[in-house]
Amino acid sequence: MSALTVVQRWLLLHIGGWAIVDALLSPAGTDHLMQSMSGSTGGTPPRGGPEWLCGWQTRARKVVSPWRGEPRVVVSAAQINRYGTGLPADVRNELVECRAARSAETMRTEGWCHCPWKDHSPNPHSRPCRRYHPTAAEDQAHLDNLRRIQAWETAVLRKALGVDAGQLTLFDPPPL
Incomplete structure (x- = not known):
């Protein structure tokens, strides 16, 4: 590396x-x-x-x-x-898995809409929005998924970048 x-x-x-x-x-x-x-x-x-x-x-x-x-x-x-x-294959594979999970969650909710026109038209010459409007529970589940993916992503990045290992070596005794 x-x-x-x-x-x-x-x-x-x-x-x-x-x-x-x-x-x-x-x-x-x-x-x-x-x-x-x-x-x-x-x-x-x-x-x-x-x-x-x-x-x-x-x-x-x-x-x-x-x-x-x-x-x-x-x-x-x-x-x-x-x-x-130069990253080890297992770390690269986990980064690929993180990316795939984030992409899948993004694609799953891509068509969601939060506009106020779900049930009525914004004006007389149009109709209500036909896009999918998630429930509050679906929105919360989506946010929970994103937070879980972000935490996983951060943990894998910390491993890939070796920042935690770098901190620990400051306190290791010198080799004999």
């Missing part, structure tokens, strides 16, 4: 979610992240991560943090791709 520094791995975990799962699995995922020009301007650092890691942005095929001021950590698209291809 191609090495990333501990801080670079924390940055990828901070971004997290499907964007980093996709980026670790394929160059197309990394390209999507880089082309998105997305970022985060606040929030809290990931559990166990550096206190200053509260934002990031993509620019010039790199992810930079913090999102403003002098960069403290930078990860290039090439570094993400190398790291992702």
Whole structure:
């Protein structure tokens, strides 16, 4: 596996979610992240991560943090791709499973509508919405599924990025 520094791995975990799962699995995922020009301007650092890691942005095929001021950590698209291809097969397989679960849940609820026009028309020359309007219980089940998938995704990303293992080694005694 191609090495990333501990801080670079924390940055990828901070971004997290499907964007980093996709980026670790394929160059197309990394390209999507880089082309998105997305970022985060606040929030809290990931559990166990550096206190200053509260934002990031993509620019010039790199992810930079913090999102403003002098960069403290930078990860290039090439570094993400190398790291992702070097992940153990079992970790990659679990990332693929996470992605499939998220995609399946998204597709399952793609046609759902929450507009107020389920039972009546918005105006005299139209009719009520014909799309499916979920019940409150269905909505709650969907949110529960998403939270379960997100927690699983985060656990697998923590494993893939080795951030928990990196923390533990700080306290291990030196080899004899």
